[in-house]
Amino acid sequence: MIKYVLASLVFGVVVGYLNSNWGNVAAGVWVSDYVFNGSLLLLLFVMGLVFGLDKDSMAKIRQVGFKILIVPFAVACGSILGGVVGGLILGIDVVAAAAVSAGYGWYTLAGPLVRQLFGPEWGTLGFVVNFLRELLTVISISLLVKIDKHAPIASGGATTMDTTLPIIVQYCGSDALITAFSSGFTLSLIAPFTIIAIASLR
Numbered sequence: 001m002i003k004y005v006l007a008s009l010v011f012g013v014v015v016g017y018l019n020s021n022w023g024n025v026a027a028g029v030w031v032s033d034y035v036f037n038g039s040l041l042l043l044l045f046v047m048g049l050v051f052g053l054d055k056d057s058m059a060k061i062r063q064v065g066f067k068i069l070i071v072p073f074a075v076a077c078g079s080i081l082g083g084v085v086g087g088l089i090l091g092i093d094v095v096a097a098a099a100v101s102a103g104y105g106w107y108t109l110a111g112p113l114v115r116q117l118f119g120p121e122w123g124t125l126g127f128v129v130n131f132l133r134e135l136l137t138v139i140s141i142s143l144l145v146k147i148d149k150h151a152p153i154a155s156g157g158a159t160t161m162d163t164t165l166p167i168i169v170q171y172c173g174s175d176a177l178i179t180a181f182s183s184g185f186t187l188s189l190i191a192p193f194t195i196i197a198i199a200s201l202r
Contacts, residue, residue, distance in 0.1 A: 071179055072186035075154045076194065079104055095202045096122050102194040103130040104187040105137075105157030113192060117199040134159045138167060145171045153180045158191055160184035 083101025087094035096118045103110025107130035115123020137144070137155040141164075144151040149172050156164040161184025168180045 068182050072183040099195045099198040100126045105130050105133040105159045107131040158187040
């Protein structure tokens with residue numbers, strides 16, 4: 001499945017590049033506004049359908065209770081700590097580096113928000129770092145799952161509620177669906193607040 005994901009990504013980059021240089025600008029807007037959002041909603045519907053068809057899913061949630069929040073908050077702390085350590089190693093603004101990492105893989109949020117708070121260079125870094133987080137999760141999931149069943153969920157961050165969810169379910173099993181979705185949902189929910197809170201420390 002990974003080779004199909006990567007092939008689709010490369011094909012999309014080529015088509016987007018050709019369209020932006022020689023194509024119709026309106027077509028690009030139509031794709032970003034309707035096709036992207038529509039496909040994302042379809043993906044969420046299918047994952048919700050899989051979740052609903054699992055008769056034991058709600059029972060599992062009730063059984064786990066608030067413990068289900070342990071994974072996303074551990075991922076959040078690890079991501080921010082990684083940003084701080086990376087900033088110290090590279091000798092760059094530690095607060096800004098932590099804010100970039102607090103995007104948790106949600107690059108469409110992290111890029112613009114970090115740009116607004118720290119400037120255009122950090123906004124670009126926020127987009128690239130969080131995009132690479134999603135991409136590396138897809139590429140390395142077959143290795144991550146050998147380390148631990150939850151490793152791909154931690155690596156995917158906020159993307160585990162949508163774009164990386166199908167591949168996580170394929171490699172980690174259907175039991176990982178609830179944990180992955182709840183982790184991605186929680187991280188997506190707290191990401192903007194975390195970035196702003198970190199920025200206020202500057």
